[in-house]
Amino acid sequence: MERSEVTKTTKTETTEDLYGQLAGGIGVLAVAAGALAALKNALGIPWWATGLVAAGALVLLGYLAWWARTRLRRLLSRKEQPVPAAGKAAAATEDVGEGEEGTEALPAVHKTLTTVLGRAGAIGREEVILDDEVTTQQIDVGTVYEFLLPASRTAEDVGKNLGSIASMLGVTRLHLKLETSRKSERKVRLLVLKEPPFSEPFPPPTRQEIIDFAGVPLGHDVTGKLVGVPTFDKASLLIGGMTQMGKTTLVNGLITCLLIAYGEFDLYLLDGKLCGLTQFQPVAVRYEASDDPAVLESMLDQLIVRVDKRYTEMQEAKRNRQPAPVFKPVFFIIDEAADFYVDDGSKESQEVVRRNEDKSRKLVSKSLESGICTIMLTQRPANDAIPVKVRDQFLYRMCLYVAAKGTAKVALGDSYFETVAPIHPALLDASIKGQAVLFATGVSTLIRGFNFPDKFMWDVVDEFAANREQALPETPLKQAISLLRDKGVDFMLTADLAPALGITESDPAEAGKKLKDLLGVPSAGRSAKGRGYRLADLMKAATAEE
Numbered sequence: 001m002e003r004s005e006v007t008k009t010t011k012t013e014t015t016e017d018l019y020g021q022l023a024g025g026i027g028v029l030a031v032a033a034g035a036l037a038a039l040k041n042a043l044g045i046p047w048w049a050t051g052l053v054a055a056g057a058l059v060l061l062g063y064l065a066w067w068a069r070t071r072l073r074r075l076l077s078r079k080e081q082p083v084p085a086a087g088k089a090a091a092a093t094e095d096v097g098e099g100e101e102g103t104e105a106l107p108a109v110h111k112t113l114t115t116v117l118g119r120a121g122a123i124g125r126e127e128v129i130l131d132d133e134v135t136t137q138q139i140d141v142g143t144v145y146e147f148l149l150p151a152s153r154t155a156e157d158v159g160k161n162l163g164s165i166a167s168m169l170g171v172t173r174l175h176l177k178l179e180t181s182r183k184s185e186r187k188v189r190l191l192v193l194k195e196p197p198f199s200e201p202f203p204p205p206t207r208q209e210i211i212d213f214a215g216v217p218l219g220h221d222v223t224g225k226l227v228g229v230p231t232f233d234k235a236s237l238l239i240g241g242m243t244q245m246g247k248t249t250l251v252n253g254l255i256t257c258l259l260i261a262y263g264e265f266d267l268y269l270l271d272g273k274l275c276g277l278t279q280f281q282p283v284a285v286r287y288e289a290s291d292d293p294a295v296l297e298s299m300l301d302q303l304i305v306r307v308d309k310r311y312t313e314m315q316e317a318k319r320n321r322q323p324a325p326v327f328k329p330v331f332f333i334i335d336e337a338a339d340f341y342v343d344d345g346s347k348e349s350q351e352v353v354r355r356n357e358d359k360s361r362k363l364v365s366k367s368l369e370s371g372i373c374t375i376m377l378t379q380r381p382a383n384d385a386i387p388v389k390v391r392d393q394f395l396y397r398m399c400l401y402v403a404a405k406g407t408a409k410v411a412l413g414d415s416y417f418e419t420v421a422p423i424h425p426a427l428l429d430a431s432i433k434g435q436a437v438l439f440a441t442g443v444s445t446l447i448r449g450f451n452f453p454d455k456f457m458w459d460v461v462d463e464f465a466a467n468r469e470q471a472l473p474e475t476p477l478k479q480a481i482s483l484l485r486d487k488g489v490d491f492m493l494t495a496d497l498a499p500a501l502g503i504t505e506s507d508p509a510e511a512g513k514k515l516k517d518l519l520g521v522p523s524a525g526r527s528a529k530g531r532g533y534r535l536a537d538l539m540k541a542a543t544a545e546e
C-alpha cells in the first residue's frame with residue numbers, strides 16, 4: 001500500500017472514532033442527567049446535594065473495584081509462583097514475560113529471586129531481578145546466586161532482610177552467606193547452604209595452605225575456605241563466647257598459624273585458664289599461668305616499657321627525618337581476661353584492678369602504632385567483665401555462641417546489630433564447637449576455628465624454637481644456650497658454665513661476676529648446689545627485642 005493511501009485510511013478511521021465517542025458521550029450525559037433527576041426526586045434533596053451524593057457513590061464504587069482487582073491479582077500471582085524449597089532453588093530459574101506473539105519482548109525475570117526478595121522486602125513488589133543479570137552456580141555445600149539488584153536498591157536492603165529471605169527459602173539465617181561488592185552497591189553474592197553450617201567438619205589446613213593464605217587464617221568459612229584477617233599490624237582482637245565453646249582451641253589454632261607463617265615475633269602469654277596455652281611456653285618470651293590481677297599488672301608494665309621505648313624511637317626517626325623504624329611484632333594473649341579485672345574486695349586488690357584498667361587501655365590503644373597486638377579471650381562477655389574503655393579499643397571482634405544479644409554486643413561492639421548482614425551468635429549451634437562470628441573490617445563472617453592435633457602443634461612449636469635459636473647472632477649468650485641444650489638440661493651452675501665459656505677465674509664470686517658481664521644476664525639465683533643460669537632466662541634475654 002502506498003504511504004498516502006495509508007494516511008488517508010487512518011484519517012477516515014480517526015474521524016469515525018471521534019463521531020462514535022461524541023455520540024457515546026451524549027448518551028452518557030443524558031443517562032446521568034436522568035439518573036440524577038430520579039435520585040433528586042427519590043431523596044427529595046436539592047440539586048447540589050444530589051450531585052455530591054452521586055459523585056461520592058461513584059468514587060466509592062471505583063475504589064471497591066480497584067481493591068478487588070488488586071487482591072485478585074496478588075492471589076493469582078501467589079498461586080503461579082511457588083517458592084522453591086532449599087536446595088531446589090536453583091532449578092526454579094524460569095523465564096517470565098518471554099516475548100509473546102504480537103507484543104514487544106520483555107526481558108526475562110528471575111522468578112525465584114524476584115519472588116523471594118520481593119516478599120522479604122529487599123526489593124519492591126513491582127521490582128524484578130532480571131534473569132540475564134543472575135548467575136547461578138551449584139557448589140558442594142549449596143547454591144551460589146550472583147545478581148544485580150534493581151537500581152533503586154542496595155546490598156544493604158538484602159543484608160537487612162536475610163532472616164526473611166532465609167525463611168522464604170525454607171532455611172535459616174545461618175544457611176545464608178551474603179557477600180557484597182566494593183565496586184557496585186547493586187551487586188550481590190548470596191550462598192544458600194543445603195545443610196546447616198559446619199554439619200561436616202573440615203580438615204585443618206596444611207602448613208602450605210597456611211603459608212599461602214593472604215593474611216592470618218582464623219578458621220574455615222561455611223564453604224571450607226580459609227578465612228582470617230589481613231594482618232595483626234595495628235589491630236587487636238577480642239574473643240568472647242560462653243564456656244566450652246572453643247575459644248582456647250581457636251586461639252591455639254591462631255598461635256599455630258602465626259608460628260608457621262608470621263615470621264619473627266615475640267609472644268607474651270597470660271594463661272588465666274592455667275593450662276590453655278601451656279604448649280606454647282617454649283616459644284614465649286614470657287609465659288605466666290595465673291589468674292592473679294597482680295600478674296597482669298606486671299606483664300602490662302613490662303609491655304608498656306616496650307611501647308614507650310618504641311614511641312621514643314618513632315619520635316627520634318621523625319625528628320631526624322629518617323624512615324619510620326620497623327618493629328618486631330609482639331603478641332600479648334590473655335586467656336580468661338575477665339578474671340584480671342575482678343578484685344577480691346580488699347582495698348589493695350581494688351587498687352590493682354583499677355590500675356589494670358588504665359594500663360590495659362593504654363596498652364591496647366597505644367600499642368597499635370608500635371606493633372604490639374593484644375588478644376583477649378573471655379568466657380564472661382558481660383557488660384562489666386572487660387572494662388568498656390579497654391574493649392572499645394579492639395579492632396577485630398569475634399564471638400562464639402552466647403545466649404543473649406546483650407552479651408553478643410559486648411563482644412562484637414554496641415552497634416554491631418546495625419551493621420550490614422549481622423549474624424546473631426545466639427543462633428549458632430552450640431553443639432558444633434569452635435563456631436564464631438568474625439567481625440573484621442566491617443564484614444561479618446561465620447567461621448569455625450581450627451582444631452589442630454596436638455602433635456601438629458608440638459612440631460610447629462619445636463620447629464619455631466629451633467629456627468629462632470639458629471638465627472641468633474653468634475654471641476656468648478647463644479653459646480651458653482647451646483651448651484644447656486646439648487646437655488639436655490634447663491639449669492646449669494655458674495661453676496660449670498663459666499669455664500665452658502672460657503672464664504678461668506678461680507674465685508667463684510669473681511667468676512660469677514665475669515660470667516654475668518659476658519652474658520649480659522644476671523644469674524637465676526641460688527639453687528641447692530649453688531648459683532646458676534636457667535635456659536628459659538637465657539632464651540628470653542637472647543630473643544627479646546628490648
Ligand SMILES: Nc1ncnc2c1ncn2[C@@H]1O[C@H](COP(=O)(O)OP(=O)(O)OP(=O)(O)O)[C@@H](O)[C@H]1O
Pocket residue numbers: 241242243244245246247248249250273379433434435448449450451
Ligand atoms: N573447632 C573445633 N572442632 C572440634 N572440637 C572443638 C573445636 N573447638 C573446640 N572444640 C572442643 O570443644 C571443647 C571446648 O573447647 P575450649 O576449651 O577451646 O573451649 P573454651 O571456650 O575455651 O572453654 P572455657 O571458656 O570453658 O575455657 C574441647 O573439648 C575442644 O576439643
